[in-house]
Amino acid sequence: MTIQEKIANKKKELAEKRAELKKRIKESRAAVAGDDSSLSADDIQKIQKQITIIENDCKQCAADLDALEQISPLLQDPDEPDNTDSDMDNAQTDSADPTDSTAQTSTNGQAPAHNKAAGVIPAGKQSNSRIITAEERGIILPMHNVKNAERRSLGHVRSFESYVRSKGERRDVGLAFDASYGAIVPTEYLNATDQPLPPNSLAPLVNKVAVKEPHGFAPIFKRQTLGMTVVSPLQPNAVTANPAIYPVEYQVQTYRQQLNVSQEMIDDTNVDITGKIADYINEQKYLTEQYAIGHLMVAGDDTTVVTPVAISVSKGTAGYQLDLVDQIKEQFNVKLNIAYTNRVFVATQSAFQILDTLRDNYGRYLVQQSITDASSKTMFGVPLVIVQDVAMGAQGEAHLWLGDPKMFCLYAHKADTTARWFAGYNYELQLYAFYRADFRVADPDAGISMTLAITV
Known part of the structure; x- marks a missing residue:
């Protein structure tokens, strides 16, 4: 041949x-x-x-x-x-x-x-x-x-x-x-990888309640501040003041997103694109919770306004680091009622950068690693949760929150994320995601918001 x-x-x-x-x-x-x-x-x-x-x-x-x-x-x-x-x-x-x-x-x-x-x-x-x-x-x-x-x-x-x-x-x-x-040189696509989301979700820390109605109230009994009075024999009893109750009103809001996916992408890609989209929607829900709770800690809501305490020191002052520690200690020891024992610090990355360089009078760092979990941090013996700057404000802002998050924030949700696929007219699939919830300041006394600054 x-x-x-x-x-x-x-x-x-x-x-x-x-x-x-x-x-x-x-x-x-x-x-x-x-x-x-x-x-x-x-x-x-x-x-x-x-x-x-x-x-x-x-x-x-x-x-x-x-x-x-x-x-x-x-x-x-x-x-x-x-x-x-x-x-x-x-x-x-x-x-x-x-x-x-x-x-x-x-x-x-x-x-x-x-x-x-x-x-x-x-x-x-x-x-x-x-x-x-x-x-x-x-x-x-x-x-x-x-x-x-x-x-x-x-x-x-x-x-x-x-x-x-x-x-x-x-x-x-x-x-x-x-x-x-010419020789056919194949092109290979490896398994897709995802950029990780920031850890330390705030949703598990707050009071998350499933509600049946889109509108309702969550009453809170105010703390007793007066004791009983001494009454002489056979004298009329002193009348105790009625319990102070104030309702926390919530109004479920609807969060909606739409995502269009071409049928060609679903047919031709070697990645489980529908699974990736489901993960994408769950990540959006995670960020929605994170930003909403962080906003409450810094600014409050439309009925309860939170004003952060400004803590600022100058590098030109001798012992400015100890001064900063003392101001945070004052909020921890005095300003926040000792009734709130389930305390947590929540700090943005910029605030953590300041805190992680502070030392006490004995030269010990203010922030310590948790004994039970090396990846966790503690400050003054309570957990320190670190979140993105944008979760509690803008990039570069040093926000620090202290308090009991379960008492401070009410997270009312009527329906978790629901995703539905619909066929579009342009040979695509449309994913509609629904999420219904509301975030409210329940007990404003349960938390203190601070802003940290070290000036030149």
């Missing part, structure tokens, strides 16, 4: 394999995306493995075809008509040596007359002249007059050999490379 016949057969084989791959991919997509699809995860993995095997066969077939087409010009004898390689079918051509006397002498003892392209001087002139080689003349020897070792020494053959051994990745200078039949 000639080289050209091998190339034709290899092209036919490649076309058949590519058609089979296209058909298998189309059938697999229809089976996975169907509404009545009952394929399990194992079934999908098996389909993917079968498609991968066919893809590898196509790649190997394309590489073989590329190798045949690259080597075909090198095997062609320039003295023969195009598309023939009969000279290479002769087994004696590889062993023929132009320098061998037996190969160069005819039966009558006379040297045969060769074409000038062979690089040999006629016999009549050999006695008086040195043989000038074809390499000195700059002539490329025909391939049927060159030994195998000499072929491998030729620059363009070495380049082709390097190309074949490296599977098309190395292309030396001088190698004629046809881009239309």
Whole structure:
């Protein structure tokens, strides 16, 4: 079989394999995306493995075809008509040596007359002249007059050999490379990774209550401040004042988002895009809770306004760090009622940067690692929760909150995140996410908001 016949057969084989791959991919997509699809995860993995095997066969077939087409010009004898390689079918051509006397002498003892392209001087002139080689003349020897070792020494053959051994990745200078039949270099996409969300959610710290009605009240009994009075015998009883009750009114708000996803993305991507979108919606809910609770701690709501206490020191003052510690200690020891024993510090990253550099009179750092959890922080013996700056204000603002978050914040929710898919008119799927909740300051005495600043 000639080289050209091998190339034709290899092209036919490649076309058949590519058609089979296209058909298998189309059938697999229809089976996975169907509404009545009952394929399990194992079934999908098996389909993917079968498609991968066919893809590898196509790649190997394309590489073989590329190798045949690259080597075909090198095997062609320039003295023969195009598309023939009969000279290479002769087994004696590889062993023929132009320098061998037996190969160069005819039966009558006379040297045969060769074409000038062979690089040999006629016999009549050999006695008086040195043989000038074809390499000195700059002539490329025909391939049927060159030994195998000499072929491998030729620059363009070495380049082709390097190309074949490296599977098309190395292309030396001088190698004629046809881009239309180049090696197929596959592109691989690894598993998608997600940037992590900031930790330390505030939602588990506050009083989260499921409500049935969109509007309601959460009454709070105010703390008793007076004791009983002394009454003489047979004297009328002192009348105790009625308990002070004030209602915390909530009005459930509706948070809604819409996300459009093209059907082509769902069909063509190798990532579980619907699962990623579900995670995306859950992350939005997490941030909604974080920002709403952080805003309450810094500014309050529309009925209860929170005014932060400004704590500021100057670097030019001697012992300014101890002064800052003393001001925070005052809020911790005096300003916040000792009735609130479930205390927590909540600090933004900018505030934590200030706190983490403070020391007491004995040189000990104010912020300590928790004994039970090395990743947790404590300050004055109570937990210190660190959140993003934007969760409690703007970037760069140093906010510090102290108090009992369960008493301070009421988190009323009527429905958790609900996501529904609807088909759009532009061949897309529309995801509607609903979330209904309200965040209110329940007991303003249960928390103190502070802003920290160190001036120059």
